[in-house]
Amino acid sequence: xxxKHQRLTLVLLALAAIVGAGLLALSGLKDQAAFFYSPADxxxxxxxxxxxxxxxxxxxxxxxxxxxxxxxxxxVVGDGIATTPVAFKGILPDLFRExxxxxxxxxxxxxxxxxxxxxLAKHDxxxxxxxxxxxxxxxxxxxx
Numbered sequence: 001x002x003x004k005h006q007r008l009t010l011v012l013l014a015l016a017a018i019v020g021a022g023l024l025a026l027s028g029l030k031d032q033a034a035f036f037y038s039p040a041d042x043x044x045x046x047x048x049x050x051x052x053x054x055x056x057x058x059x060x061x062x063x064x065x066x067x068x069x070x071x072x073x074x075x076v077v078g079d080g081i082a083t084t085p086v087a088f089k090g091i092l093p094d095l096f097r098e099x100x101x102x103x104x105x106x107x108x109x110x111x112x113x114x115x116x117x118x119x120l121a122k123h124d125x126x127x128x129x130x131x132x133x134x135x136x137x138x139x140x141x142x143x144x
Contacts, residue, residue, distance in 0.1 A: 036054045036055075036056055036103070038056060038081075038082075039055070039077055039079045039082040039083050039084040040081035040082045042055070042112075042114075043081075043082040046108060046112070047108065048108075049108045049109060050108070052106070053107065053108070054103055054104065054105050055084060055086065055104045055106070055116075056103045057078055057084070057101070057102065058077065058078055058099065058100065059076070059077060059097065059098050059099060059100055059101075060075070060077070060078045060098070063076035064097075069089075071090065072087060072088065072089045073087070073088050073089075073092060074087050074088075075088075077102060077104065084114050085112075085113040086113070087113060087115055087116065088104065088106075088116040088117075088119055092119055092121075093121040094121075100121060101122035102119060104120075105117055105118040106118070
């Protein structure tokens, strides 16, 4: 076999090994991956019920309510195009409020509602801890 053919064979084997390793990694992670959807994405093409996903959007004003069991919170997440009802059993983060951004991890129920297992409240880049904000308003700067 000529040296040119040996190099070509080695390059093809290396390429096949890289592709094989990538496919193995993807197949191992497919159950762990949670994709981000907006309510409009869910309305257009919802994944199968029970598939782990992340739902992101804004908590609609007037939609947050605590259910009679005392630990389940129901609210509606919207993105300006569509809305999705969400149910979460647990303690909500401190930054969670109506009109703020939220990312809910969980799955779709058969009725099209979202069952959240974890809630991540988002804040904007201008966030400042309440202690610092109070200090800034009193003194006009953060130096003191």
